[in-house]
Amino acid sequence: MLENSEIFVIGGLGFIGCHVVRSLLAQGCKVRVMSRTKVPDAQIHNMFGYQANLKIVTGDFTCKEDLLPALAGCDTCIHLATTTLPSTSNNNKIFDIQSNLAGTVQLLEAMREQNIRKIVYLSSGGTVYGNPIHVPISETHPTNPISSYGIVKLAVEKYCYLFQELYGIQSVVLRLSNPYGPGQTGNRIQGVVPVFIEKALTGKSIEIWGDGNVVRDYIYIDDVTSAINAALCYQGQETVFNIGHGTGTRLNDIVDALKVLIGQNILVEYKPGRSLDVSKNILDISKAQKCLNWSPQVDFEAGIKAVISSLADEQVAKKEFS
């Protein structure tokens, strides 16, 4: 169904983006990726192999002059980019609004001008709801974010809906839980899973903020990719879907899994909890299961194994080069 369509991916060189682009190319799509900085061909080749259907465009998605020519002729836009993080967005709320909100509205206006008829927008199931009143959290749960990041994601969702209502641009918003998988780096703030595994593999101490009982919904990257594919194919009227595994995992559960899979001698250091963390977040994914005909396929243990294997390979490669 997606074959021969041309898809514009913003954030296509990030962790999720790389997986999405590979999946789209494998399905026979043409893919255009916008990147803020010029990326050498060798690096692109290293990420995706030689791909006649892949085009990288250098430009800033918040800049209309960059966007208009870049979008021309595409069928659909997938927007995965963000300029801020949940943990630090409160330190510069104005920048968050200017870049992510005004930038994305600019994108929607440019899509309208170029007659792009669909957007798939990656929102955040971990921040738009704020402190949950109950779990699992369905899409109708109140939305009271406790970070600027969450407010801006929510406002973008509302503009997506507005553009669908006013101008007929189909919008599918995916409120994603915590994604993890190969391709995440263990030394960056992309989530705890690769960080914990990297520490465990290198014999360093895993730092846990709080008592380790914070519950999150972790989703394996392949399940994210399949959800985005399902969103691309979706033709219905619904606009907002939770995308997660639908189950809760404590930080201590991750440590326990790593003890079984890597070894018992893993070091853990508990530090005072951060006030910004909600204590429990598990998404109700039944709407996506029903409407998108999608379900997560990878359970946490299998996913963790894949990440361990990937990061262990990297360790070996690093040692060979050093």
Place this chain on the structure above:
Amino acid sequence: MLENSEIFVIGGLGFIGCHVVRSLLAQGCKVRVMSRTKVPDAQIHNMFGYQANLKIVTGDFTCKEDLLPALAGCDTCIHLATTTLPSTSNNNKIFDIQSNLAGTVQLLEAMREQNIRKIVYLSSGGTVYGNPIHVPISETHPTNPISSYGIVKLAVEKYCYLFQELYGIQSVVLRLSNPYGPGQTGNRIQGVVPVFIEKALTGKSIEIWGDGNVVRDYIYIDDVTSAINAALCYQGQETVFNIGHGTGTRLNDIVDALKVLIGQNILVEYKPGRSLDVSKNILDISKAQKCLNWSPQVDFEAGIKAVISSLADEQVAKKEFS
């Protein structure tokens, strides 16, 4: 309770603002009003009489350099200003975001810096909900605005909540229905009531977009003022309240009322309906009644009579000067 407190009012020279400022002064408050343009003393005197407790500060609320000194020493901020209208905000969404959203977040940051501990923010019960699934609309109704104006109001609400949660600045958000009353001008887009009355008084044709069965919740200005006073006194944890009359009135009902109060020979011209109008909006005000101990006191007929009397006086004054 409000006596001797110093209140900063943004939008204090507008239709609602004037009434609020008069009410605050009458209660013994000190009031500081921020105005974008320098207003002559004679005009201020004309609006409020001589008031030792009133100070007008010239400045732009979206400009931090103007705000910081202007806010110093105040206890509370009432934010009534907007730079856009529901009907035209979709024509410049970026401006709406930059001025009203980024501007108000700037204000909240300035309040934090100046240790102002409370904000009363005027939101919009007519736009934040979008097309109602059911009426009357309670605060928990889904919020899917069909105008940028509504999205920005909603996003500001979320930032008010964020500042309460993170920094302890108490936020009271009032989702106002359609206010009307003396002081609205009949030749501006401040609502249909004064426009209809002005047309009827001058023998011109009343233009109705659609079939006149559009239902709105109209609230008299004195009931708005008393709601803002109740919000100023409120010390509880709730942040969002619907403020309306809680009843629905069709455009045709207004015409019928004017026929009774002014005369049967009122001309009405029906024009094709605007797609942006939601068909029915009536607010459920039970939360405000319970928590703020507030209720509207003026019914539609009494309110309309007051506006007719006020606009008729203006007509007489105009004729005397012409």
